[in-house]
């Protein structure tokens with residue numbers, strides 16, 4: 151175990167509302183310090199998610215623990231397992247993923263019903279326990295996700311959060327083959343994966359987003375209709391027109407803006423389902439109660455996914471049915487090395503990624519590679 155260093159590079163949120171700090175002397179938990187059931191992961195890469203922004207900006211009703219290593223979409227290799235773990239589903243050398251839900255008890259009512267993410271003892275990567283913006287992180291043997299062999303690590307990282315979240319939302323929306331699903335924010339990290347999972351389920355997709363880059367991406371991935379929210383004055387009417395004049399059967403709303411949720415109730419056809427997935431900190435859902443009742447609208451929420459959702463979402467991607475559109479920032483791009491590698495100058499990388507995310511400028515997903 152002597153090849154495990156005692157310090158590492160990590161991006162740390164020092165206190166609530168503070169900017170991330172890149173530290174080169176962050177301690178690595180040593181194998182001898184692992185509790186039974188814990189494992190040490192050497193990370194290859196990590197996705198960067200909008201949720202990381204909330205954790206860092208502290209704009210949610212829930213508050214992150216600080217100081218804390220951010221990040222929750224990591225892929226790496228098991229390098230140590232806590233002594234006395236007993237029966238263990240992973241072994242040293244396995245490639246595994248770390249998702250938002252780092253731990254749940256697996257034995258409460260919520261866990262037994264498959265809502266591990268709602269477990270009262272849930273631990274959240276990069277929020278209540280150290281996350282994946284680091285070279286090493288500690289996770290839990292029953293909650294790390296095995297990565298299929300033919301899926302590359304950077305793609306898998308994005309599936310572990312964005313993919314799982316939209317996959318579960320679609321799965322539980324009740325939308326059936328041939329029905330129309332509306333995806334506001336379709337060109338972003340979650341949206342571009344939602345388009346593909348929806349198409350795989352036989353759904354017909356109306357993509358809402360803005361700009362030519364996102365338009366081309368959405369149509370390329372199989373969306374049938376495109377609505378640019380900056381150019382279209384009446385989005386509700388545009389969606390109704392796009393869906394045979396009757397409105398959509400389902401909307402999976404991943405955006406942070408409250409208007410995306412309110413509009414959905416108006417453009418859904420009778421019997422339609424609004425599946426709320428985005429997590430804006432303050433916004434209220436201002437749906438018309440009259441029309442929610444009159445049109446028999448279902449309003450549901452779906453929050454990330456459990457271990458089974460993660461396995462399913464990754465399996466579909468590993469068969470090439472869902473392709474992650476990501477930009478890798480790190481050592482593989484020599485022109486960017488000085489600006490982007492995780493060593494000294496990397497504050498620029500992660501902060502520029504955060505800025506781009508906050509401004510809605512990221513088409514697809516950003517993945518950061520760890521230094522070797």
Ligand SMILES: [Zn+2]
Pocket residue numbers: 199200201202222223250311312
């Ligand atoms: Zn995420």
Ligand SMILES: [Zn+2]
Pocket residue numbers: 254255256257258259260261262266269270271
């Ligand atoms: Zn539980």
